Amino acid sequence: MSRILKLAVAALALTQEACLGHARHLRTSQVFVNSRDVGNEYDYIIVGGGTAGLTVADRLTEDGASTVLVVEYGELSTHADDLRTGNSESISTVQGGFMGMADATLMYDIQSVPQKNLQNRTIAVLAGKVVGGSSAVNAMMTVRGTAADYNRWGSFFSTSSHWSWDSLLPYFKRALNFVPPDADVTKSANITYDTSFWGNTSSVRAGWPSFQYPGTTAQMDSFKGIPGVPFVKDSGSGLPGVYWYPTFMDPVLVERSYARTGHHDVAAKRPNYHLVAGSKVTRIVLNGTTATGVSFVPVSSGPVANHTALETVVSARKEVIVAAGGIHSPQVLQLSGIGPRKWLTSANITTIVDLPGVGQNLQDHPMIQATFMYRSFTFRPSPQDLLTNATFSSWSDAVWAANRTGPNSIATGNAAAWLPFPVISSRAANLSDALTAQNHTSYLPADTDPTVAAGYRAQMLSYATALAANTTAFYNLVLTGGNTNGIVVDLHPLSRGTVTINPANPYNSEPLVDYRALSNPLDVSIMADIVRFTRRYHLDNPSTRAWGATELAPGRATQTDEQFAKYLAETLSPSEFHPVGTCAMMPRELGGVVDEELRVYGVKGLRVVDASIMSTLVGGNTCQTVYAIAEKAADLIRFGPPKAATA
Numbered sequence: 001m002s003r004i005l006k007l008a009v010a011a012l013a014l015t016q017e018a019c020l021g022h023a024r025h026l027r028t029s030q031v032f033v034n035s036r037d038v039g040n041e042y043d044y045i046i047v048g049g050g051t052a053g054l055t056v057a058d059r060l061t062e063d064g065a066s067t068v069l070v071v072e073y074g075e076l077s078t079h080a081d082d083l084r085t086g087n088s089e090s091i092s093t094v095q096g097g098f099m100g101m102a103d104a105t106l107m108y109d110i111q112s113v114p115q116k117n118l119q120n121r122t123i124a125v126l127a128g129k130v131v132g133g134s135s136a137v138n139a140m141m142t143v144r145g146t147a148a149d150y151n152r153w154g155s156f157f158s159t160s161s162h163w164s165w166d167s168l169l170p171y172f173k174r175a176l177n178f179v180p181p182d183a184d185v186t187k188s189a190n191i192t193y194d195t196s197f198w199g200n201t202s203s204v205r206a207g208w209p210s211f212q213y214p215g216t217t218a219q220m221d222s223f224k225g226i227p228g229v230p231f232v233k234d235s236g237s238g239l240p241g242v243y244w245y246p247t248f249m250d251p252v253l254v255e256r257s258y259a260r261t262g263h264h265d266v267a268a269k270r271p272n273y274h275l276v277a278g279s280k281v282t283r284i285v286l287n288g289t290t291a292t293g294v295s296f297v298p299v300s301s302g303p304v305a306n307h308t309a310l311e312t313v314v315s316a317r318k319e320v321i322v323a324a325g326g327i328h329s330p331q332v333l334q335l336s337g338i339g340p341r342k343w344l345t346s347a348n349i350t351t352i353v354d355l356p357g358v359g360q361n362l363q364d365h366p367m368i369q370a371t372f373m374y375r376s377f378t379f380r381p382s383p384q385d386l387l388t389n390a391t392f393s394s395w396s397d398a399v400w401a402a403n404r405t406g407p408n409s410i411a412t413g414n415a416a417a418w419l420p421f422p423v424i425s426s427r428a429a430n431l432s433d434a435l436t437a438q439n440h441t442s443y444l445p446a447d448t449d450p451t452v453a454a455g456y457r458a459q460m461l462s463y464a465t466a467l468a469a470n471t472t473a474f475y476n477l478v479l480t481g482g483n484t485n486g487i488v489v490d491l492h493p494l495s496r497g498t499v500t501i502n503p504a505n506p507y508n509s510e511p512l513v514d515y516r517a518l519s520n521p522l523d524v525s526i527m528a529d530i531v532r533f534t535r536r537y538h539l540d541n542p543s544t545r546a547w548g549a550t551e552l553a554p555g556r557a558t559q560t561d562e563q564f565a566k567y568l569a570e571t572l573s574p575s576e577f578h579p580v581g582t583c584a585m586m587p588r589e590l591g592g593v594v595d596e597e598l599r600v601y602g603v604k605g606l607r608v609v610d611a612s613i614m615s616t617l618v619g620g621n622t623c624q625t626v627y628a629i630a631e632k633a634a635d636l637i638r639f640g641p642p643k644a645a646t647a
């Protein structure tokens with residue numbers, strides 16, 4: 001049986017190699033599609049060639065001496081090459097920002113478990129499955145969240161933690177190369193920015209479209225009709241408010257700039273960087289409690305009864321770094337015997353380290369439907385003109401074809417409001433008190449480990465302070481410049497979910513993802529106030545009144561918290577595709593999985609570096625944060641923790 005399987009795999013691998021031969025030829029001999037080309041031993045092995053994994057690999061190979069193998073489940077796309085030769089494709093295309101989402105081959109196929117508080121609806125769990133990971137498919141919004149979000153991470157350790165806004169700022173600067181917007185557009189749209197918050201050395205670019213709809217500026221200005229809304233000069237300043245932000249875009253090529261173009265393509269020129277694509281890591285190889293390597297199988301082998309026969313085992317002289325993202329990093333740890341004993345036992349996996357936090361603490365940004373349509377929005381041109389005005393849409397296509405300028409250079413937009421709770425709600429102090437007074441444990445699964453419950457309580461007490469203060473953003477409305485607005489985002493949900501290996505088929509199936517949406521009932525009150533404020537902005541605001549907004553959803557009949565509970569159960573989407581927290585950086589006694597140096601508790605030679613280490617969500621889309629985490633991690637790995645600041 002195993003011989004037949006091996007033959008089948010070899011045949012598949014040959015076909016695969018023929019398909020990817022083009023890319024392999026164009027790139028370098030260090031990028032493999034076949035495990036037989038991989039060496040036996042490397043200094044570092046990185047599990048997952050996504051946003052964080054490729055950043056770390058690039059930095060660790062900069063010295064020309066340290067050898068690194070990246071093992072990536074997805075393929076090395078040839079798309080970027082296609083675009084340069086004139087074919088349109090899904091990854092590089094900027095317009096719409098979400099083209100990658102439309103291409104199912106670039107994404108894992110995962111549905112959440114039925115959500116008890118959402119009428120048993122299941123939710124699509126989106127994550128990139130290609131070299132570049134989720135940075136290849138995301139909507140390109142380039143934001144950071146607030147300083148308070150980062151100081152919160154350190155606060156769970158000590159007041160002198162080296163995880164803080166101040167200590168991360170240099171890594172934000174190293175992570176991205178900021179190219180300011182065109183001077184004419186800056187002037188006509190009133191774009192503000194401050195380059196002192198940015199760097200200009202990274203090969204990952206943050207750029208701007210060469211066009212803005214005039215309605216966007218008007219929608220930003222209209223927040224002046226509501227007292228107390230702060231306006232912020234630059235998205236990188238760590239302050240909440242209304243601001244402009246850039247796009248993950250190379251402004252010269254006007255293409256997506258992501259971990260593949262900015263890190264893989266750079267590192268692939270070095271002989272000490274190897275990447276093997278189409279390869280699924282099944283487990284971390286451990287000698288006792290020391291990580292000594294990884295084991296992987298070709299994805300093309302499909303579901304198999306016995307992985308051992310197909311496994312390639314490669315050794316790591318120094319470290320194994322897990323960077324498989326918020327959904328898959330906890331799965332890889334659990335398959336390796338590192339996780340909650342109860343879950344591992346139910347899947348017949350021997351527990352090496354009983355680490356209760358692995359796969360707990362799942363958080364994501366809920367998207368709430370609050371749909372408004374303006375009858376008299378007079379700003380022209382406007383995004384809907386692309387659909388209704390043939391003159392405008394052909395001009396748009398013509399300037400794009402001529403020099404990649406115009407409306408097609410806009411991804412998902414570049415302006416939004418990120419507001420603290422006291423600014424949007426008159427009951428901030430009340431909800432803060434209610435959160436403090438809760439029996440937090442009662443909103444976690446019944447069998448939750450006491451350390452995980454203690455960590456949840458610490459998070460909720462920190463959020464209670466944040467709810468009553470003006471330093472953390474809870475509210476996000478993205479401004480489109482058009483005559484309709486549909487989604488509003490809760491940046492700090494209280495409910496926590498889980499990611500568990502499937503006990504019935506741990507190696508061959510995706511993990512079970514349960515957002516446990518609305519399991520903390522105060523989320524309903526917070527989200528109700530988020531919608532109420534959105535109503536106020538559109539309907540009860542001197543600056544927007546002339547636009548003649550109509551509320552399409554939820555509709556004026558939804559007023560009380562009870563009515564909102566029903567509406568949210570019917571319509572809430574618990575994910576903005578920002579899963580974090582499942583390998584949380586917290587003290588072990590607070591249910592943490594990694595320490596401040598991102599080392600897995602109880603295991604030597606093993607770190608996690610990706611979105612899963614965020615103990616609490618940041619008040620912004622998560623990609624820029626992941627790049628900064630990875631840049632800092634590369635320094636922790638190379639140089640150890642920073643020397644304590646001298647008094």
Ligand SMILES: Cc1cc2nc3c(=O)[nH]c(=O)nc-3n(C[C@H](O)[C@H](O)[C@H](O)COP(=O)(O)OP(=O)(O)OC[C@H]3O[C@@H](n4cnc5c(N)ncnc54)[C@H](O)[C@@H]3O)c2cc1C
Pocket residue numbers: 047048049050051052053071072073074101126127128129130131132133134135137138139140141142143279280281282323324325326328329332576577578579609610611612620621622623624626
């Ligand atoms: C549709 C979508 C839209 C988004 N929009 C935005 C946005 O506009 N702005 C923003 O800032 N953020 C956005 N995000 C979020 C952001 O892109 C992610 O938070 C970030 O890219 C995550 O980085 P990561 O390194 O943690 O994981 P990823 O970049 O997902 O990398 C994980 C990698 O590990 C690989 N992998 C997984 N399991 C295995 C295994 N067993 N063996 C080998 N390899 C494995 C995966 O294939 C993947 O390449 C979006 C995400 C999605 C999915």
Ligand SMILES: *[C@@H]1O[C@H](CO)[C@@H](O)[C@H](O)[C@H]1NC(C)=O
Pocket residue numbers: 116119120
């Ligand atoms: C959801 O599923 C559970 C378990 O199958 C069932 O008891 C419950 O009635 C369902 N709820 C709804 C609203 O369908």
Ligand SMILES: *[C@@H]1O[C@H](CO)[C@@H](O)[C@H](O)[C@H]1NC(C)=O
Pocket residue numbers: 188189190217218221
């Ligand atoms: C830009 O700002 C200036 C000064 O505040 C103002 O006069 C002008 O109307 C603004 N332009 C737009 C397009 O809002």
Ligand SMILES: *[C@@H]1O[C@H](CO)[C@@H](O)[C@H](O)[C@H]1NC(C)=O
Pocket residue numbers: 199200
């Ligand atoms: C890059 O940033 C440095 C430091 O802020 C600045 O001195 C330099 O002029 C910048 N270079 C470019 C090309 O923008």
Ligand SMILES: *[C@@H]1O[C@H](CO)[C@@H](O)[C@H](O)[C@H]1NC(C)=O
Pocket residue numbers: 227228229422423468469470
């Ligand atoms: C927060 O800002 C709002 C609006 O400016 C103000 O009314 C409120 O008093 C502030 N709250 C705190 C705690 O600073």
Ligand SMILES: *[C@@H]1O[C@H](CO)[C@@H](O)[C@H](O)[C@H]1NC(C)=O
Pocket residue numbers: 287288
């Ligand atoms: C495991 O570690 C022990 C102790 O360091 C060592 O003696 C042994 O050779 C190792 N085993 C393997 C298979 O590497």
Ligand SMILES: *[C@@H]1O[C@H](CO)[C@@H](O)[C@H](O)[C@H]1NC(C)=O
Pocket residue numbers: 002306307308309
């Ligand atoms: C799986 O395959 C390995 C290697 O071929 C073999 O040693 C092992 O016995 C097999 N396990 C099972 C359960 O068949």
Ligand SMILES: *[C@@H]1O[C@H](CO)[C@@H](O)[C@H](O)[C@H]1NC(C)=O
Pocket residue numbers: 380381385389390391392395
């Ligand atoms: C259509 O677009 C053109 C070019 O932008 C503009 O001049 C014209 O006024 C638009 N027509 C309508 C009906 O909006």
Ligand SMILES: *[C@@H]1O[C@H](CO)[C@@H](O)[C@H](O)[C@H]1NC(C)=O
Pocket residue numbers: 398399402403405
């Ligand atoms: C881009 O092309 C259009 C149409 O040919 C032209 O009007 C415009 O001046 C060009 N812009 C730049 C920046 O080259």
Ligand SMILES: *[C@@H]1O[C@H](CO)[C@@H](O)[C@H](O)[C@H]1NC(C)=O
Pocket residue numbers: 426427430
């Ligand atoms: C806040 O709580 C107090 C005391 O419970 C109550 O009297 C008051 O109405 C509440 N305010 C709001 C805005 O809910």
Ligand SMILES: *[C@@H]1O[C@H](CO)[C@@H](O)[C@H](O)[C@H]1NC(C)=O
Pocket residue numbers: 439440441442
């Ligand atoms: C809090 O909730 C937990 C779990 O539901 C329960 O065991 C515990 O007794 C509760 N504590 C208090 C003080 O009510």
Ligand SMILES: *[C@@H]1O[C@H](CO)[C@@H](O)[C@H](O)[C@H]1NC(C)=O
Pocket residue numbers: 346347348503504505506
């Ligand atoms: C676990 O082992 C038990 C007993 O050997 C067996 O009945 C069960 O099917 C196994 N489960 C899995 C998921 O392999």
